[in-house]
Amino acid sequence: MKSTLRIILGVALALGASLALAAKPVVIKFSFVTTLDTPKGKAAQAFKAYVEKASGGEMKVELYPSSQLYKDNQEGINALIFNNIQLLVPSATKLKGYNPAFQFVDLPYLFKDNDHFKRFTESDAAKKLLQSLDKAGLVGLGFWPNGFKHFTANKPLRRPADFKGLKFRTQTSGVLEAQMKALGATAVPLAFSEVYQALAQGVVDGQENTLSNIYTQRYYEVQKYLSLTRHGRLDYVVITNKIFLNSLTPEQKKIFMDGIAYANQVAFKEAVGLNQGALEKLRQRMEVVELSDEDRAAMEAAMQPVYDEYAPKIGWDLINAIKALR
Numbered sequence: 543m544k545s546t547l548r549i550i551l552g553v554a555l556a557l558g559a560s561l562a563l564a565a566k567p568v569v570i571k572f573s574f575v576t577t578l579d580t581p582k583g584k585a586a587q588a589f590k591a592y593v594e595k596a597s598g599g600e601m602k603v604e605l606y607p608s609s610q611l612y613k614d615n616q617e618g619i620n621a622l623i624f625n626n627i628q629l630l631v632p633s634a635t636k637l638k639g640y641n642p643a644f645q646f647v648d649l650p651y652l653f654k655d656n657d658h659f660k661r662f663t664e665s666d667a668a669k670k671l672l673q674s675l676d677k678a679g680l681v682g683l684g685f686w687p688n689g690f691k692h693f694t695a696n697k698p699l700r701r702p703a704d705f706k707g708l709k710f711r712t713q714t715s716g717v718l719e720a721q722m723k724a725l726g727a728t729a730v731p732l733a734f735s736e737v738y739q740a741l742a743q744g745v746v747d748g749q750e751n752t753l754s755n756i757y758t759q760r761y762y763e764v765q766k767y768l769s770l771t772r773h774g775r776l777d778y779v780v781i782t783n784k785i786f787l788n789s790l791t792p793e794q795k796k797i798f799m800d801g802i803a804y805a806n807q808v809a810f811k812e813a814v815g816l817n818q819g820a821l822e823k824l825r826q827r828m829e830v831v832e833l834s835d836e837d838r839a840a841m842e843a844a845m846q847p848v849y850d851e852y853a854p855k856i857g858w859d860l861i862n863a864i865k866a867l868r
Contacts, residue, residue, distance in 0.1 A: 567602040568794060570786075572629040573611040573618060575734045577758045581688055581816055582631055582778060583607055585809035589629075593801040601794060609735045615714075623679050625785040631686060631778045635715045641674040642855050646864065648717035649852070650773050650845040654868045659687055659775065660810060667863040672779070681787055683780040683802045686809040688752045689817045690772040694761055695748030698831045699769040702726060702844040711737050711749040717856075718750075720848045721774070725841075741765060752776050754813075757820035762827040769831040773841060780806075 570593070576582045590603035611627060612618030615636065622630045634647040646652065653659050662668055663685040672682025693699050695708065706726035712718040714731040722729040730746050740746045741764040748765065755776070756768065780802060790798060824830065833841070853861055 567600055568597075568790065570601065570603045570629060570798075571606065571611070571627040572603055573606045573621070573627045574631050575609045575613055576607060576755065578605070578607050579758050579816075580754050581809055581813040582686060584812040584816070585686055585805040586631070588808040589801045589805035592804045593797055596797045596800065597794065601797060609733075613733050613735065615733065619680075619781075622781060622783050625783055628786045629780070629782055631780050633688075633713060634685070634777055634779050635713055635717070637675065637779055637781075638715070640678050640680070641671065643671055643674070643857050643860050644779070645715065645717045645852065645856050646860055647775050647777050648713075648715050648721070649856070649861070650721055650848055651842045652861070652864060653690075653775055656687065656689070656810075656814060658868055659685075659777065661867045662864050663687075665863065665867065667860055671860070675781065676784075679784050681782045681784060683782060683799075684806050686778040686780055686806065687813040688754065688776045688778065689813050691750045691752055691774045691776050692756070692771050693748055693750050693769045693773070694756060694765040694767060694828070695769070696766045698767050698829070699748075699771070700831060700833055700837045701840050708747040709745075711740055711746045717848060717852050720851050721845055724845050724847050737761070738764065750774070753817040753820040753824065757823055762824060766829060767831055768824055768828045770833060771838075771841060773845070 572586055572589070574582055574586060578584070578587060586605055586607070590605055593601050593603050606627075612621050612630075615632075616639070618627070618630055619632065619636070621627050634644045637644040653662075668685060672684070675682045693710070695710075697704065699705060702725050705722070708727045709730050710722055710727055711732045712722065712729040719729040719731075730740070732740055732746070737749055738759055738761065741749065741761060749761065750773070751759075751761070756762070762768075787795065787798075821830075
């Protein structure tokens with residue numbers, strides 16, 4: 543009798559353990575460098591809300607904004623590859639080590655407007671670019687916009703001559719180094735989390751960024767002028783890894799991918815709205831420099847050497863495909 547009871551108890555305990563294991567939610571760690579108040583942060587929150595609701599709590603999304611876990615550099619990408627995190631949204635140029643074509647986003651004056659960029663993200667050229675990450679164990683899920691970049695400094699910047707001798711923080715990018723060289727300035731690559739302090743201490747004279755980033759990072763506290771140059775873009779690639787994606791059931795994978803698709807829509811909507819709102823707030827805190835058509839033409843002409851040097855590396859096929867979508 544006691545033996546039978548022990549068997550029954552053992553089965554019950556095993557069944558309970560199995561049920562507890564089955565009830566354990568799938569955890570998706572989502573790391574990014576910006577605040578929650580940016581287009582990236584808003585899209586990440588939308589993804590979390592969608593997935594957790596659609597899965598009935600079976601899937602849980604943990605958000606780690608403001609570089610809490612990783613910066614979107616190689617350390618963060620390696621963490622993703624080895625499934626220590628499950629989602630990362632680095633700026634496109636951070637993926638140049640896997641495919642030099644991802645540097646397209648740094649090319650000056652390539653995109654006409656936000657709609658032009660959106661058309662590109664839906665194109666065959668964009669899909670092909672994302673698929674090139676497969677060999678690294680990464681899965682490209684799409685592009686999230688942030689918007690056009692503008693320069694800030696403690697002097698007004700309108701023409702190339704205004705940049706001469708200045709130091710500007712940039713991302714680590716040969717294209718951006720060539721851009722600053724073409725303007726007579728020096729690029730100083732720094733992590734996003736280090737920019738404010740570098741500006742405050744005079745390590746750099748200025749920086750380039752989107753309006754929402756300039757506002758949420760409070761660069762107006764350490765920079766006097768905002769020049770609306772619209773000279774380039776800062777946009778992101780949404781990536782996961784094959785280990786995680788292959789671990790999901792078909793139902794979980796559908797929820798995950800549907801969540802990404804929903805977040806994509808939110809990202810584009812928020813990028814436009816937040817940048818417009820940020821500009822209105824920045825006008826109250828900085829002196830805003832508007833460029834004339836002649837100013838912009840001079841800037842574009844000065845940056846032509848960037849194409850001469852980097853277009854062959856990025857690929858004229860991709861560049862021309864983007865230009866064809868204007």
